[in-house]
Amino acid sequence: MRKSSKYYWWLQIGGWGLLALILILINLLFGQRVDEQFLVGVLVKVLVGILVTHLFRIYIHYSGWLQLPVEKALLRLVIGVLIVCLLDTVIRIRVIQWLDPNAGGSKYLFSTRFLLMTVENGLYIIPWTLIFFFFHYIEANRKQQLDTLKLEALVKELELKTIKSHINPHFIFNALNSIRALIDENPLRARTAITELSNILRSSMQTEKQETVFFEKELDIVKDYLALEHIRFEDRLKVQYDIAEDTLTQPVPPMMLQTLVENAIKHGISKQVNGGTVIIVSRMKNNYHQVLIRNTGKLDQSANEDGFGLISTRNRLQLLFGDHANFRIREVNGNMVEAELHIPLT
């Protein structure tokens, strides 16, 4: 409001000042007399104009016309403009009479003069009103756009938070069940399994605060995760790592690799009666950090491309690294599914 009021006064004074200048120029150009009486007339015209339009503005704000739909505002506006024009005329006549009591006796009848002055006022007031509404319309539009943007940003932020904190409960309970069985069978393994599970849970809670983490940290979680899944699946799950040393300090979004590996298990290995292999590759390639997750299985065409997990992975990458980051998933060699992350080097 403050800011727009400042604009308003600049426009108001500038506009009416410009009008005064034009009137004077026209008179000069056409060789008319520019005497004291004329200048006073112009001054009165401008000051009264500012006064009545300002009153008009106050009234418009007060009665909330700006919020009305166009068709409803239009009729009110026409009547409003008419009243303002009349008011302007009345005040000007009063002021002129007060300044110079003799001026009234000019060549025109009072009613004719009144009508002429009102029409003349219309010439200023109507454009004023149009400009006023145009300005407000643009302002409102811009504000709305800004609000939409803010809302979108908020939604994205919330989305990111929920993705980050997401650890599949199915996994947690299955892991706990396996560990319970291990307690009798292999107490030592049961102990490490509990450590692995708590590592995963802890990092899934901590990552909510961070935008990116070192790839090494992310890989540690995945190793713990796969170790636990190995307890569940036993010989049905084989894991291979092919990790280049120099990629370990690259920044990656937290829990992204974890989510993709989890999907490889959920949609790949757990559906194969004889199990399969998960291969994780991380390497530098043409100024990109490339991460591949391959698993035995087939790409489920019906569900996949639009799945929440894949879309949110793509969105997260885009938010963090812009258009240069990339993610895709495809079938290779007919019996493997490959998810690929492309992250620009920083």
Added chain:
Amino acid sequence: MIKAVIIDDERLARNELKKLLLEFPEIEVIAEAANANEGIEKIDSLNPDLVFLDIQMPGKTGFDMLAELDKAPDVIFTTAYDDYALKAFEVNALDYLLKPVEPRRLADALHKLHLEENREKEGGEDEIQANRSLLHEHDQVFVKDGERCWFVKLSDIRLFESVGNYAKIYFGSNKPLILKSLNALEERLDEKVFFRANRKHIVNLRLIEKIEPYFNGGLLLEMKGGEKIEVSRRQTVKFKEMMSL
């Protein structure tokens, strides 16, 4: 003694359940299976009284497996955490255990089972168990139709309708499709209860509401659910014979 089979793709999960079942001497675990196909094999050959069934398994889910059986045994589902399956349970009030299984919940589930078994015994079930391949009216089938699934007692099914290779079965307000032909069903169903009314329909004789004469010396049956079924002329003779007995 209740003969039980455990079907779960994880060895440790099966072991854990076996260990828990040691507390219940009346339950004897006679076999284990690691996937749906093995499960079907074991159920068909051993005819257990009770099956502990994991839902998410490689190849086929537990639900898919049950739908393939001609006759469903009593089932207690086991699952870790699974929105989809939990929804199915809520709708149909099937009994299920969440892994890791709480011993008290297991006791409850088994207790419920005993009650049902006793009730069936009281109903005078010991008539003739001779022909195992014939479906008794107290037998239940598992029906899966999209996301919904049911255990249905044959005695609650009032009508089988042929729809191509499928059969539509009518019970309560439901009429899901099962992948079985009407002819195959007719062979397995007890003909004292289930009567082939015409080329397209098998009706449950105990769930007929009204019998009216129809054209050409045929009959029109109105079932308890309001369906009107025509009995062909040839079958009408047989029908009258059966009903006069």
